Amino acid sequence: MGSGQWHVEKRSTLRNESFLKEYGPVSETGSLSIVVLGASGDLAKKKTFPALFNLFHQGFLNPEEVHIFGYARSRISDQELRDKIRGYLVDEKNASEKSEALSKFLQLIKYVSGPYDSEDGFKRLDKAISEHEISKKTSEGSSRRLFYLALPPSVYPPVCKMIKAWCTNKSDLGGWTRIVVEKPFGKDLESAEQLSSQIGSLFDEPQIYRIDHYLGKELVQNMLVLRFANRFFLPLWNRDNIANVQIVFREDFGTEGRGGYFDEYGIIRDIIQNHLLQVLCLVAMEKPVSLKPEHIRDEKVKVLQSVIPIKDEEVVLGQYEGYRDDPTVPNDSNTPTFATTILRIDNERWEGVPFILKAGKAMSSKKADIRIQFKDVPGDIFKCQKQGRNEFVIRLQPSEAMYMKLTVKQPGLEMQTVQSELDLSYKQRYQDVSIPEAYERLILDTIKGDQQHFVRRDELKAAWEIFTPLLHRIGRGEVKSIPYKQGSRGPAEADQLLEKAGYLQTHGYIWIPPTL
Known part of the structure; x- marks a missing residue:
C-alpha cells in the first residue's frame, strides 16, 4: 500500500471513529422519520415520494416505525399534499392491486409549512417529529431522522443550518441524523467547495449523502x-x-x-x-x-x-x-x-x-x-x-x-x-x-447507512x-x-x-x- 492510500484510509478511519464517538453506534431499528424538504416540488412528487411508496409497498419501510413528513413553503394541509402526490405513486395498470398499500402509505404522511430559513417553521417540524417518536415509544439511541433535500442547492446552507439547530436528534433519544442532497453540487470547483464547507461545518461526512441517481x-x-x-x-x-x-x-x-x-x-x-x-x-x-x-x-x-x-x-x-x-x-x-x-x-x-x-x-x-x-x-x-x-x-x-x-x-x-x-x-x-428504480435503492442505502453509492x-x-x-x-x-x-x-x-x-x-x- 502506498503512503498516499494509507493516509486516505487513516483519515477515513479517524473521521468515522470521531463520528461514532459523538453519535454512538448507528441504529437500524426504531422510530424512522423521513423528512422531504421541497415536498410540493416536481422532484419530490415525481421521484422521492414514488420511491418511498415503492419501498413501503415492498416491505422495506415498516409502518410500525416510519413516518414521513413533507416540508415546504406552500400553505396546504396534510390531505392536500396527499392528493397532490397520489397520482404519481401508482399508474392505472396497478392501481387496484396497490390501493390498500397506497391508502396506508398516504396516512403516514404529515405536512408542515414554513420558510427554509425560519426558526419557527423548523421548530414546528421538530415538534411533529418528536410527537411521532414519542407515539412509537422510541427507546434511547433508536431515533432515526433522514432529511431529503429536494431543493435547489442555493438553499442547502440555510436549510442545513436550521436542521442542525432545531431538528437533530435530542440527547435523551440519541440515534442518527442524515442529510441527502441532490445534484448539482455547485457550478464549478470554487462554488462546490464553498457549498461543501458550509454543509461540512454543520454535519460530519458520514452524515452527508450526495445523491447521484445514476449510481x-x-x-x-x-x-x-x-x-x-x-x-x-x-x-x-x-x-x-x-x-x-x-x-x-x-x-x-x-x-x-x-x-x-x-x-x-x-x-x-x-x-x-x-x-x-x-x-x-x-x-x-x-x-x-x-x-x-x-x-x-x-x-x-x-x-x-x-x-x-x-x-x-x-x-x-x-x-x-x-x-x-x-x-x-x-x-x-x-x-x-x-x-x-x-x-x-x-x-x-x-x-x-x-x-x-x-x-x-x-x-x-x-x-x-x-x-x-x-x-x-x-x-x-x-x-x-x-x-x-x-x-x-x-x-x-x-x-x-x-x-x-x-x-x-x-x-x-x-x-x-x-x-x-x-x-x-x-x-x-x-x-x-x-428492477428497482434508482431512487428506491439509494434511499434504502441511506437508511442502512451505506455510502458506497454516494459521492x-x-x-x-x-x-x-x-x-x-x-x-x-x-x-x-x-x-x-x-x-x-x-x-x-x-x-x-x-x-x-x-x-x-x-x-x-x-x-x-x-x-x-x-x-x-
Whole structure:
C-alpha cells in the first residue's frame, strides 16, 4: 500500500471513529422519520415520494416505525399534499392491486409549512417529529431522522443550518441524523467547495449523502461484479486490449420549459460532470481492497486524480436549433445542449486509451450506454475488420441489457462473416424480477447507512477539478457551441472527433432488443 492510500484510509478511519464517538453506534431499528424538504416540488412528487411508496409497498419501510413528513413553503394541509402526490405513486395498470398499500402509505404522511430559513417553521417540524417518536415509544439511541433535500442547492446552507439547530436528534433519544442532497453540487470547483464547507461545518461526512441517481441504476451497480467476479474480463480490461471506451447519454427531447434553468448549467454540468464521470470511475477503477464503501470510493478518487487536463481540440460542443427560441434563454446563449469530450487517464492500466463522454438533448434516440471497443485482431485472415470490432456494450436505459458484439460465420455454404452478439437482455432473462428504480435503492442505502453509492467530498472536488477549466473557457466564449438539428446525432464534428480518437463505427449491424 502506498503512503498516499494509507493516509486516505487513516483519515477515513479517524473521521468515522470521531463520528461514532459523538453519535454512538448507528441504529437500524426504531422510530424512522423521513423528512422531504421541497415536498410540493416536481422532484419530490415525481421521484422521492414514488420511491418511498415503492419501498413501503415492498416491505422495506415498516409502518410500525416510519413516518414521513413533507416540508415546504406552500400553505396546504396534510390531505392536500396527499392528493397532490397520489397520482404519481401508482399508474392505472396497478392501481387496484396497490390501493390498500397506497391508502396506508398516504396516512403516514404529515405536512408542515414554513420558510427554509425560519426558526419557527423548523421548530414546528421538530415538534411533529418528536410527537411521532414519542407515539412509537422510541427507546434511547433508536431515533432515526433522514432529511431529503429536494431543493435547489442555493438553499442547502440555510436549510442545513436550521436542521442542525432545531431538528437533530435530542440527547435523551440519541440515534442518527442524515442529510441527502441532490445534484448539482455547485457550478464549478470554487462554488462546490464553498457549498461543501458550509454543509461540512454543520454535519460530519458520514452524515452527508450526495445523491447521484445514476449510481443506483441496476446496470451501473453491476459494474463491480462484472469486472471483478468474472475471470475472462480480468486480463482484457486494460490498454493492451481496449481501443477506446464510450459512455453515452442521449435524450430525444429538448429542455421543454426548463430552458432558463438549464441555461445556467448546460449539458456538461447537468450530465457529464456527475452521471457519466461516475460511470467512468466504475469502468476504470482498480480492484478495491474490499466492498466497504470507503475502499470503493478511495479507488474512484484515484481514477479522477489521474485524469489529465482536457484539451480544447478534444471537445465538441453543440446547441440544438430552436433552443434559443425559449423566451427564458438569452438570444446570445453559448450554453451547450450537446457535448463530446475525451478524457485521458494517466496510469499504467489506461495510458493511451481515450474515454469518450458524450451527452446531448434533442437527439435521434433516447438511451444511455457504456461501449467498450476492443482492438483489432492481429493478422486478420478473414479480412473482416471492416465489419466492425468486438465491443462489449452495457445498455443502462432503456431496455437494460449487456451484449458482446462479435464476428461469426454467416450460416450457409460459403465462408462469410457477419457481426452478431451474445446477449443478456434483462426483460427476457429476468421476467419475474422487478428492477428497482434508482431512487428506491439509494434511499434504502441511506437508511442502512451505506455510502458506497454516494459521492464523497474529495471525490466531488476531484471531479470539479477536471471540468472547471473547460467550463470557464466555455463561459468566456473561447469554446463555441455548434448548431445541430433536432432529432439528429448532433454536430458532424463530434463524429469526426470520435474517428480521430480511434473509434471505428460498425456498419450493417444494429442491436435489436429481444421481445418477450
